[in-house]
Amino acid sequence: MSSEEFITESLFEGFKSILSIKVIFGLIVLIILFSTAILAPVISPFDPNEQRLNEAYKPPFWVKGGDKNYILGTDSLGRDIFSRLVYGARVAAVVAVVATILTAITGILVGLLSGFFGGKVDQIFMRLVDIWMSFPPVLFALALIAILGVGLKNVILAIAIIDWTRFARVVRAEVINIKEKDFILADKAVGMSNTHIIFREILPNTIPIIIILATLEMSIAITVEILLSYVGLGVKAFTPSWGSMISEGLAYFRIGWWGMLFPMLATIVVILGLNSLGDGLREKIDPRLSLMR
Amino acid sequence: MGETLIDVEDLKKYFISSNFASRLTGREEALRAVDGVSFDIYRGETFGLVGETGCGKSTLGRTIIRLYEPTDGKIYFKNTEITSIKGSSLRKLRKDMQIVFQDPLSSLNPKKRIMEILWEPLRLHNICSEHEKERKIFELLELVGLSKADRHKYPHELSGGMLQRVNIARALAVDPDFIVLDEPTSALDVSIQAQILNLLRKLQNEFRLTYLFISHDLGIIHNMCDRIAVMYLGRIVEVGDWKVFENPMHPYTKALLSCVPSIRKESRKNKILLKGAVPSPVNIPSGCRFHPRCFLKEDICSEIEPDLKEVKKDRYVACHLYQ
Numbered sequence: 001m002s003s004e005e006f007i008t009e010s011l012f013e014g015f016k017s018i019l020s021i022k023v024i025f026g027l028i029v030l031i032i033l034f035s036t037a038i039l040a041p042v043i044s045p046f047d048p049n050e051q052r053l054n055e056a057y058k059p060p061f062w063v064k065g066g067d068k069n070y071i072l073g074t075d076s077l078g079r080d081i082f083s084r085l086v087y088g089a090r091v092a093a094v095v096a097v098v099a100t101i102l103t104a105i106t107g108i109l110v111g112l113l114s115g116f117f118g119g120k121v122d123q124i125f126m127r128l129v130d131i132w133m134s135f136p137p138v139l140f141a142l143a144l145i146a147i148l149g150v151g152l153k154n155v156i157l158a159i160a161i162i163d164w165t166r167f168a169r170v171v172r173a174e175v176i177n178i179k180e181k182d183f184i185l186a187d188k189a190v191g192m193s194n195t196h197i198i199f200r201e202i203l204p205n206t207i208p209i210i211i212i213l214a215t216l217e218m219s220i221a222i223t224v225e226i227l228l229s230y231v232g233l234g235v236k237a238f239t240p241s242w243g244s245m246i247s248e249g250l251a252y253f254r255i256g257w258w259g260m261l262f263p264m265l266a267t268i269v270v271i272l273g274l275n276s277l278g279d280g281l282r283e284k285i286d287p288r289l290s291l292m293r
Numbered sequence: 294m295g296e297t298l299i300d301v302e303d304l305k306k307y308f309i310s311s312n313f314a315s316r317l318t319g320r321e322e323a324l325r326a327v328d329g330v331s332f333d334i335y336r337g338e339t340f341g342l343v344g345e346t347g348c349g350k351s352t353l354g355r356t357i358i359r360l361y362e363p364t365d366g367k368i369y370f371k372n373t374e375i376t377s378i379k380g381s382s383l384r385k386l387r388k389d390m391q392i393v394f395q396d397p398l399s400s401l402n403p404k405k406r407i408m409e410i411l412w413e414p415l416r417l418h419n420i421c422s423e424h425e426k427e428r429k430i431f432e433l434l435e436l437v438g439l440s441k442a443d444r445h446k447y448p449h450e451l452s453g454g455m456l457q458r459v460n461i462a463r464a465l466a467v468d469p470d471f472i473v474l475d476e477p478t479s480a481l482d483v484s485i486q487a488q489i490l491n492l493l494r495k496l497q498n499e500f501r502l503t504y505l506f507i508s509h510d511l512g513i514i515h516n517m518c519d520r521i522a523v524m525y526l527g528r529i530v531e532v533g534d535w536k537v538f539e540n541p542m543h544p545y546t547k548a549l550l551s552c553v554p555s556i557r558k559e560s561r562k563n564k565i566l567l568k569g570a571v572p573s574p575v576n577i578p579s580g581c582r583f584h585p586r587c588f589l590k591e592d593i594c595s596e597i598e599p600d601l602k603e604v605k606k607d608r609y610v611a612c613h614l615y616q
Binding site: 181189 | 357395399405414
């Protein structure tokens with residue numbers, strides 16, 4: 001067996017071993033979310049911000065009075081809800097990916113240093129984490145947006161500033177666990193530098209936990225964005241986001257239920273999917289983690 | 294006796310446990326794992342270190358090769374002091390001293406293939422270039438009796454004995470003079486133990502290696518070692534060659550050897566059973582640290598700590614009975 005065959009085979013075996021119903025459901029949701037986000041201009045029949053005031057409050061096509069052109073109806077300004085939903089997936093996907101990457105990088109770095117060096121470094125970082133976590137996250141987010149101003153970039157920044165602590169704590173615990181293994185001593189005996197040990201020897205061993213955390217972090221990031229947009233502190237006005245759609249839909253709820261229902265459904269499915277992916281992976285990869293929630 | 298390779302003088306390694314409460318009261322507790330140890334290791338020999346669990350033998354081995362910072366005392370390697378060297382000279386020293394651990398699985402990174410594990414020491418010390426990598430790794434695998442195909446495997450895919458061979462290969466990769474064997478066979482099956490011991494002996498002859506062999510298994514120590522040191526609670530109580538087994542002098546050594554299981558009937562009767570448990574290394578008894586359990590105790594023993602003294606040729610004992 002050549003080494004390439006060996007690698008692909010063990011990769012395939014590894015992939016098969018983490019599959020479960022939860023994981024498959026989560027993966028499907030994730031794939032739909034990202035392909036919708038990427039293909040938004042192709043999928044959506046209308047410009048999400050195009051207003052046709054004479055076509056306002058059209059119900060979904062299967063309801064009496066509905067129009068085949070507007071599958072899920074139109075809102076108070078006559079904008080196509082389906083197109084806005086599709087473009088809203090873009091915001092959700094961007095927030096999920098970028099905010100998660102930012103929180104992960106900061107949190108992992110802090111966790112690695114804190115766990116590996118221990119002592120004073122650990123004390124300082126962990127007290128900082130304690131202080132950070134003592135703020136109620138929603139109020140913290142509102143305060144940060146008040147300082148930074150609205151807009152997608154600032155929403156992502158706020159999420160990263162609030163949520164790095166989750167990664168820091170879990171990665172630190174994992175590093176402390178790995179650090180006690182003999183192979184770290186053996187690495188020292190061979191003459192490896194601390195930097196090499198931290199990033200090349202310890203970091204690869206924390207990857208499974210990082211993947212689980214990242215999946216859960218994505219759902220948290222999306223929730224926070226929707227929440228901020230709902231109260232009007234998220235993305236800028238006219239950017240279609242599920243959060244702002246829900247709040248707009250609430251305003252004309254008595255005239256048309258569809259304006260609020262569809263973005264809510266989309267949110268629920270995506271959050272459920274991501275949580276189920278994270279949970280499923282955790283059950284397969286690391287049963288210990290389920291105790292830590 | 295040959296030339297001295299390693300000379301340890303009054304080496305101490307304390308672990309300080311400090312927490313919030315101890316800092317408030319100003320009473321930090323020191324765990325005295327190694328508490329004033331002196332001995333020489335000669336080039337080409339196997340120096341055995343025996344003792345109970347927790348007596349500090351592993352800590353001693355790790356402190357000598359500078360994996361732990363010594364608290365006090367001096368270590369000389371090839372007549373150069375290495376007690377507090379740092380940076381590039383320490384990195385150079387890593388090339389001369391290696392270690393093999395007890396648990397063969399936990400001493401290999403589970404996320405790396407055998408080839409990557411063996412490549413690290415070669416790369417770090419510029420032992421061979423990238424294009425000689427394969428050949429050199431084949432050479433190492435062959436040396437320790439593994440097949441070429443094993444290089445693509447992950448540690449969890451190999452058996453305990455094979456893993457210990459990988460650990461030995463990693464230690465050999467830098468072509469060291471001195472290897473600390475920290476209970477290299479105690480995690481293995483008896484049949485595999487013999488194979489590993491034979492391999493270690495073969496390698497010693499081939500490369501003129503010097504071993505510090507740490508074990509609690511007296512049979513293996515007797516079999517492998519040229520000289521042995523007996524350790525009790527952070528100190529060496531007796532040093533000597535194989536005659537230590539014939540004629541133990543320190544009461545602790547006597548008790549230890551009398552408890553080796555034997556099939557002969559007469560030896561079963563004369564077992565010396567020590568009273569009580571080993572005291573905690575945080576709270577070491579005054580005087581001779583063995584006196585609370587000693588069956589030959591005298592008045593002086595609880596007051597003055599005996600030094601390790603040469604009582605016969607090449608035989609050192611730390612006991613008031615011989616001073």
